Amino acid sequence: FLGVVGDELLMPTYLVGGMVRDLLLNIPNYDIDVVVEGDARIFSHTVKRYFDVKIVEHKSFKTSSIFFSDGVRIDVATARTEFYEEPAVLPNVETSTIKKDLYRRDFSINAMAIKLNHEEYGLLLDFFGCRKDLAKGIIRILHNLSFIEDPTRILRAIRFEQRFGFKIEERTLQLLKKAVNDGYLERVTGQRLRDELEKILAEPEPQNAVKRMTKLDILKHLFPGVRHSKELQKHFDRLFTRWETIEKLTNESRKITVMVMLVLENTPEESTDWIISRYGFPKRLPEVLKTSLRILKKLQEMEDWRFSNLYRLMERPSAEIFHFIDAHFDEKKSNILLKYLKALESNKPKVNGGILIQKYGLKEGPEIKMILKELYCARLEGLPESEEEAFVRKLL
Numbered sequence: 219f220l221g222v223v224g225d226e227l228l229m230p231t232y233l234v235g236g237m238v239r240d241l242l243l244n245i246p247n248y249d250i251d252v253v254v255e256g257d258a259r260i261f262s263h264t265v266k267r268y269f270d271v272k273i274v275e276h277k278s279f280k281t282s283s284i285f286f287s288d289g290v291r292i293d294v295a296t297a298r299t300e301f302y303e304e305p306a307v308l309p310n311v312e313t314s315t316i317k318k319d320l321y322r323r324d325f326s327i328n329a330m331a332i333k334l335n336h337e338e339y340g341l342l343l344d345f346f347g348c349r350k351d352l353a354k355g356i357i358r359i360l361h362n363l364s365f366i367e368d369p370t371r372i373l374r375a376i377r378f379e380q381r382f383g384f385k386i387e388e389r390t391l392q393l394l395k396k397a398v399n400d401g402y403l404e405r406v407t408g409q410r411l412r413d414e415l416e417k418i419l420a421e422p423e424p425q426n427a428v429k430r431m432t433k434l435d436i437l438k439h440l441f442p443g444v445r446h447s448k449e450l451q452k453h454f455d456r457l458f459t460r461w462e463t464i465e466k467l468t469n470e471s472r473k474i475t476v477m478v479m480l481v482l483e484n485t486p487e488e489s490t491d492w493i494i495s496r497y498g499f500p501k502r503l504p505e506v507l508k509t510s511l512r513i514l515k516k517l518q519e520m521e522d523w524r525f526s527n528l529y530r531l532m533e534r535p536s537a538e539i540f541h542f543i544d545a546h547f548d549e550k551k552s553n554i555l556l557k558y559l560k561a562l563e564s565n566k567p568k569v570n571g572g573i574l575i576q577k578y579g580l581k582e583g584p585e586i587k588m589i590l591k592e593l594y595c596a597r598l599e600g601l602p603e604s605e606e607e608a609f610v611r612k613l614l
């Protein structure tokens with residue numbers, strides 16, 4: 219139907235970007251990006267005449283999003299030619315606009331389009347040898363200034379390379395390294411870099427991408443002063459491989475926050491504030507890190523890891539602190555930590571502060587806290603739920 223709307227408006231209409239790439243790779247992708255040679259907003263409002271959709275316009279970028287009631291979203295953009303004009307005069311007007319739009323994209327694998335108008339429906343537009351690169355598994359920029367025009371593409375190159383098991387093409391890699399070493403990452407806003415970094419972390423196994431970033435010195439340019447070490451890489455690896463398992467037992471937390479805690483642990487203290495404000499991380503992070511490091515040190519010194527001892531040390535740590543600590547231990551100790559989390563869940567005392575106040579006449583304050591802590595420890599040591607009240611009475 220997008221082609222039909224395009225025909226009605228006499229607008230050449232194309233499917234572009236990641237969806238075309240994934241169609242050719244036979245990978246499902248529900249991010250529908252459409253480019254029209256015409257006004258995207260008029261296009262979207264015409265779609266609205268036929269379907270019950272919501273339109274959100276982004277005026278400054280000449281784009282609009284169409285939201286269908288079943289959750290499908292289509293982003294429509296006006297073919298953009300304002301960047302990177304080609305010096306050569308192009309042979310025909312109809313393809314020149316979409317060609318320029320595709321030329322300003324990040325990599326050849328993302329720079330194909332499929333025509334949606336009735337005439338030529340399904341025609342694949344491939345101006346830059348994109349399909350060949352896709353078949354060969356190559357990430358290639360479309361012109362030499364690409365990384366300089368938009369250094370976030372440095373992170374995007376790594377994301378796609380690792381996601382598809384592709385290789386960054388030789389010349390592209392040289393230009394990428396040069397852009398990194400010439401300090402172009404430093405010229406981008408922290409927010410844009412953070413967005414791309416979060417996309418890398420959202421991939422199923424981000425550890426290889428992070429390893430690659432370390433090898434290419436990207437991490438140092440994102441986080442000045444960070445000491446690359448085998449140890450840090452090991453901690454990243456542990457963090458990412460164990461993420462899902464731990465996430466099931468804790469509150470939600472952000473991968474990037476814990477990753478940055480690991481980075482800050484390996485960065486001189488004077489860089490901390492700069493990193494936090496550049497990327498907009500929570501201001502409380504240095505405090506969280508300090509607490510985590512204090513617990514970590516004690517755990518490393520502690521010989522008897524029985525659950526009651528763990529509880530005395532850290533009670534129930536926040537998800538961030540737990541992930542951070544866990545990343546520092548080997549499989550055996552990590553498993554104890556995981557069992558500890560499960561035990562906290564299954565041994566939660568039934569007696570709580572409210573009961574101590576109402577039934578035993580205690581006043582709110584440190585005494586209640588102390589009793590509840592002892593009770594939790596006892597439960598973790600095997601005290602049955604039925605004996606909780608007897609245990610509390612003994613403490614009073």
Ligand code: ATP
Nearest residue numbers: 235236237249251322323324325328329368370371
């Ligand atoms: P994913 O499958 O992760 O969603 P995607 O290729 O769809 O990947 P998006 O970030 O959604 O990536 O971007 C959509 C399209 O917009 C890309 O395929 C690419 O053509 C273009 N694009 C996105 N970011 C850039 C950029 N920084 N520079 C140039 N083109 C970009």
